[in-house]
Amino acid sequence: MIDFEKRLKSLKERRQGSRERAIYESMDSVTANSAVLRGVDVRKSESFESLNEVNGVKYTIGAMAPVESQSTKISIDEGNRVADSLIRSLQNNGESVTKRLQGSVALDVHIKGHSDVDMLIVVTNPVNVELPKVSPNGYSPSTDPRSLVNIARDVRVKSEKILPEKFPAAKVDAKGNKSISLEGGSLKRKVDIVPAIWFDSTSYQRSGQEYDRGIKIYHKEDHELILNYPFTHIKKVNDRDTRFSGNLKCVIRLMKNMIADMPDYKKRIAKKLSSYDLAAIAFHMNEDLNVPQYMRLSLVEKTRSHLSLLNNSKAYRDTLNVPDGSRKIFDTDDKSEALGILTSEITDLAKAIYNELKPYNVGYDSSVILSKSVF
CATH class of the missing domain: 3.30.460.10 (Beta Polymerase, domain 2)
Structure with missing residues (x-):
């Protein structure tokens, strides 16, 4: 089971730094020492933190959002x-x-x-x-x-x-x-x-x-x-992200945050997929990225399904190029191993969110996440 309280804390610190760091960067040392001891938090509250939703939804929406x-x-x-x-x-x-x-x-x-x-x-x-x-x-x-x-x-x-x-x-x-x-x-x-x-x-x-x-x-x-060809890559990703209302970059950030929150023994393998590779993986989701902004939670299930397809079909994933066309995404065996870990983690995320939304249900029903609106 995913500890979403812990995930939200780590997400906050990645995005804004630790509470202590933020204090010492904004005050003189004497005032900062006092503020730290009193438990003061000067970091801004972000929109995902104030959502009237379960913690799994807050974490996911926050993990998709751009840094300030x-x-x-x-x-x-x-x-x-x-x-x-x-x-x-x-x-x-x-x-x-x-x-x-x-x-x-x-x-x-x-x-x-x-x-x-x-x-x-x-x-x-x-x-x-x-x-x-x-x-x-x-x-x-x-x-x-x-x-x-x-x-x-x-x-x-x-x-x-x-x-x-x-x-x-x-x-x-x-x-x-x-x-x-x-x-x-x-x-x-x-x-x-x-x-x-x-x-x-x-x-x-x-x-x-x-x-x-x-x-x-x-x-x-x-x-x-x-x-x-870094500028070709940027242009291709930006164009597709614009076409799908920012959802491509949401998926890239989500996968990157999931890897960042993995335990070290998994992270060492999962990081064989670079940020460039993750962008390429999300790029090939194509029309699955076509969801309204208020239904971005559905991107979790769509990403899970896409990763599962890649993980289960070597023949398919071996056809996929990076956006600039310069090479295959999965050009080394260790990237396939990394894909397996990432697929498992996104699957666990989808199931954990489902269990928070439907705590008395047994199993996993993808339609719950696919149809969930978040405002």
């Missing part, structure tokens, strides 16, 4: 602050670079109030052009004698030197192969800096739309460039 916009803005602002400072120094050191936001914060499917933010630092000149070129005369030859991979490496090496100088009080971790992370000091959020170069696909050469443009991320250990 002001908290998201702080994450983006901190990412931009670090990136802008780094870019100025890189430009002074002979590198031509720009920035882009990617990841869960860019899509607004993050589930933590104090969420990490991913900032791409992208080489602007030269660029990698997919052949054959759509317009052979559309690009000038590079005047930089370095190879593209060496340019990306140099941006990485210089960034590792610059960031500790610009943010001396922060902890800078350069051990990651794809990113350099910063946290602490003056930073209100953890920021991941990801050096990359542009990849001008033939689709981008034809359309001129950035969502068709690829990036190649520099991998430090392997000294190679790895192709991604």
